[in-house]
Structures are given as structure tokens and as C-alpha cells.
Amino acid sequence: MLDIKFIRDNQEAVKKAITDKNIDLDLDHLLDVDQRRRSLLTELESLQATKNQVSKEIPKLSPEDKKVKLLEMKEVDAKSDELKTQLKEVLKEYEDLMAITPNIPSPETPIGKNDEGNVPWSYWSPQLGQVDPKDTDKIAQIPTKFDFEPKDHITLGKELDLIDTEAGVKTSGFRGYYLKNEAVLLHYALIWHAIKKMQEKSFNLFTTPVLVRDFALFGSGHFPFGKDEIYQIGNPGKLSDNDTRENQYLAGTSEPSLLAYHADKILDEKDLPIKMCGISPCFRSEVGSYGKDTKGIYRIHEFMKVEQVVICKADILESDKWLESMREIAQEMLMDLKLPHRVLNICTGDMGAGKYKMYDIETWMPARKNYGETHSDSNLTDWQARRLNIRYRDHEGKTKYAYTLNNTVIASPRILIAILENYQQKDGSIVIPEVLRPLVGKDVIKKQ
RNA sequence: GGAAGCGUCGCAUAGUGGUCUAGUGCACACGCUUGGAAAGCGUGCAACCUGUCAAAGGGUUCGAGGGUUCGAAUCCCUCCGCUUCCGCCA
Numbered sequence: 001m002l003d004i005k006f007i008r009d010n011q012e013a014v015k016k017a018i019t020d021k022n023i024d025l026d027l028d029h030l031l032d033v034d035q036r037r038r039s040l041l042t043e044l045e046s047l048q049a050t051k052n053q054v055s056k057e058i059p060k061l062s063p064e065d066k067k068v069k070l071l072e073m074k075e076v077d078a079k080s081d082e083l084k085t086q087l088k089e090v091l092k093e094y095e096d097l098m099a100i101t102p103n104i105p106s107p108e109t110p111i112g113k114n115d116e117g118n119v120p121w122s123y124w125s126p127q128l129g130q131v132d133p134k135d136t137d138k139i140a141q142i143p144t145k146f147d148f149e150p151k152d153h154i155t156l157g158k159e160l161d162l163i164d165t166e167a168g169v170k171t172s173g174f175r176g177y178y179l180k181n182e183a184v185l186l187h188y189a190l191i192w193h194a195i196k197k198m199q200e201k202s203f204n205l206f207t208t209p210v211l212v213r214d215f216a217l218f219g220s221g222h223f224p225f226g227k228d229e230i231y232q233i234g235n236p237g238k239l240s241d242n243d244t245r246e247n248q249y250l251a252g253t254s255e256p257s258l259l260a261y262h263a264d265k266i267l268d269e270k271d272l273p274i275k276m277c278g279i280s281p282c283f284r285s286e287v288g289s290y291g292k293d294t295k296g297i298y299r300i301h302e303f304m305k306v307e308q309v310v311i312c313k314a315d316i317l318e319s320d321k322w323l324e325s326m327r328e329i330a331q332e333m334l335m336d337l338k339l340p341h342r343v344l345n346i347c348t349g350d351m352g353a354g355k356y357k358m359y360d361i362e363t364w365m366p367a368r369k370n371y372g373e374t375h376s377d378s379n380l381t382d383w384q385a386r387r388l389n390i391r392y393r394d395h396e397g398k399t400k401y402a403y404t405l406n407n408t409v410i411a412s413p414r415i416l417i418a419i420l421e422n423y424q425q426k427d428g429s430i431v432i433p434e435v436l437r438p439l440v441g442k443d444v445i446k447k448q
Numbered sequence: 449g450g451a452a453g454c455g456u457c458g459c460a461u462a463g464u465g466g467u468c469u470a471g472u473g474c475a476c477a478c479g480c481u482u483g484g485a486a487a488g489c490g491u492g493c494a495a496c497c498u499g500u501c502a503a504a505g506g507g508u509u510c511g512a513g514g515g516u517u518c519g520a521a522u523c524c525c526u527c528c529g530c531u532u533c534c535g536c537c538a
Binding site for chain 1: 478496506
């Protein structure tokens, strides 16, 4: 959500954001609705003021004057009923339009229509370290080299009895899966490694509700844009269509729950930044991507994620700093695992309405012969905080909307694809990344 | 599933039809005081609409909506949310 006053004062910038982010919104229409909203409010409030005034005088009036006044009031009531009806409609439209008005992207954000407009920002491999995105020779050397034909994670998973998608589909439906044996150990080792890291970096740890209310998903910006992506639970025990009790939803990430933890609060500037780390199962319907990634465990309906969220004061420079330090944490995870990866500066068309600046981190997945998205780092400035009413009192005693940011720490089992495929050996075994060996309890996964 | 209660300006609380222009305490900000601090004293401290360079000023808002009434924080109805107790249960 943007401040309506900001929208009025910065129409060109907002229009540009709408165009660059491919949002279906006519800003002039919103401004027109806002104008009507305000004039109706003004008119209604002045009628109310008249009524209040008259009500005060009534007890002092003579019976005749009273009668006259009461007749006048009948007209005022009729008029104000009419205005209320109009206002209700206008307000509904206003709120719907405000909800989809995008945040202004950062000056460093590339302008582009879709993911093809994303710009590589840096590369990393265990051999080369940090690689400049312009150094094409070095970039070509980043992918893991094999002196044999590498297998994909599906084959590896089957041969080593680690992943069973056939049984998963039988039980759960399309995109179902079971993890087995060492894959289970790897899965939880990754999560444990991530949690411990976040605690060392003085993030507060949370297990979060996955079953959440509408407001949390609206607040994070997952509604109304990504509503299809979210599983709706409805009201268990709902008796009829007239039962208007709130629906509940299965969140696709712990971000909404972490943010909603501070909804409707006025924090103290001294308590900022608030660093939160959430661990939760995540559910995604993937309705928009039926044909994509239909094999294996790349695109699945349920997975586990360790997520980082920062709530900081309303300062672009400070929030930029947090975006970078959250990116570094995510990269540190991949460096711990010695996985080649790259950071993309996400363009306007691929970044989502609420975002100010966004990086994706993609990890090398040999069988795809490409990088696959494993992390997503975003600065939303005050766009989410306005929706969730997360404010703080600054050193002058003024209340301001806070800035919010989020990034993945680790999402599993997708990251297992990179581990299994990059760490596979000629003999069909898989070496376990060094940092995870103490947790998994062995060095290599071999065929029985 | 059954029963009862609650929702007031960041927090806590007062207010049960006109005196509410919503009081008080805490927290917070500024000032006075002080060697410095605490305490004390004073002032300020909600959102929105209007107005303005900014302000002053005016107006609306007591979970949401509707009703009764000349007049509602207060009475009635519906909804939303919360709490407690009983039952069932991992």
C-alpha cells in the first residue's frame, strides 16, 4: 500500500511503476475515485456536524421551533443516507484499487517485462569465488565439471532410495513426493544448519502458524495478487453459505506470519531493527505452472523453509544495507554448502507489486544445465507495513511506518536437487557437503 | 459441540442516553529544574477529512455494520474478533 497523499503528489512516478511492473491499473481512475471519496466524506461529515449542532440546541427550543427543526432533520437524514450508500460503493472500489497500487521500484532496478529482463549481479563458485557478471570466460567455468555423464536428481534419488515421487503422487496427487533415508537426514540437517546460523546472527527464532487468516496474506501482499497460489481451507464445520466466519489459508512461506506478529503495533525505535527467523512448512498450489517442471522435486506443493525477515526504521539507506546483509546470509549458506550460484537483480516486470528492490539467488543444477531459483531477497520499504499497520515511534516521538524485508535462508527439498546433482560421483554415490557431515553422520551416500 | 463474558487515542483503565469538547495512570517527546541524572513541575502526544508553504482553526471517528432516539461509547439486532469454563481430542 502506498500513501494516497504520496500518490497524489507523485502521479508520474506511480504511473511509471504501474507500467514498468505490468499492473492492470488506471491511476487516473484511482485518483478520480479518491476525489469522489473525499468529497463524499466532506459532505457527509458536514451533514453530521449540522445534526450534532441541532441535537445540542433541541432541548433549549420552544415546542414550535422544535417541530420545525425536526422536520429539517428528516431531510438531512434522507440526504445523509443517500450519501452513505454512495460512499460505501466508492470506498470498496477505492480499497480495491489501493490494494493493487504498486510500490515504486528502486533506481538500481532494471526495467523489464518478465524474467528475461533480470540482470546477473554476481556469480560465485567454490573454485573461483566471487565472479564479476561481465567476466564471461570465468562465468563459463562456474558450472560443476564431471568426467562422466551426470545423472539428474530423479535418477539419483531412485537409485540411492532417497526420493520416491511415484509413491508421493499415489498418496498425495500430482507433485507429491516422499523423501527417504539420507535425504531425510540431509533435509533436516540443512534446516538445522540454517537455524543455528540465524541464531548466531542474533535473529529471533520462530516456528510460525502456517494456517493463517486473510489479513496476514493481504498484509504481506500475497493477496490479492497471488490468491490462486494459496490453498484455502475454508471453515471446517461451516454449516451454510450464510456462515461468514473467516476463511483460513495455508501460507506459502512464514513471511506473512512473521510480519503479522507485529501487526497493529507501535514499536519503539530503540527496538529496531527486529530480526526474525521463521521455520515452517510451505504450501503452494502452483496453479499457474501446470506444465512446468513436472518431474522431480523442483516444483512441489509442500516443502520446508527457513525464512529471514527484518523490520527496520523508515530509511532507504538502512533498508538497502539490510537487503545486502540478508543476501550475504543466503549466499553464506550456499558457500557453506560449496554450491555454485549467481545473484540476479530482478527487473520491474518480475518483482511483484510491493517490492522496492529484489534479488533472486539461483543455484547451479547440473541436470537442468542451468541455475534454478533457491532464494529470493526483497525490500518492500513501507508497502507491507502500511497494509499491516506496523509503525514505530521515532526519536522525536513521531509515529512512522516501518520498512520490511525478507529473504530465504534455505528451502528444502528444492536445494537437495543442487546437492545431489553437484555432489554426485562417477560410481553413483553422493558425497555429503562437509558442513552437514556431523549432522548426517556419514560422508557419502552409497548404493546399498 | 455447550455456556458465559469482553472489544474505549501505544499499554492499562474510567465512563450504562445530553454535563464526553472521551477522564485518569503509565510509556513516549520537548522544556524548566540539576554539576549530571532521577524525582518533581509544565507542555505536547491517535487516525482521517478540510485548510495551509507550514500551521492555527473547523469537522468525523469509542471492533464493523444496521436499528431505536431530536441526541448513542452507553439501549437493541447482525457480524467480526478475543477470553474463560465444560465436553471431545493429538
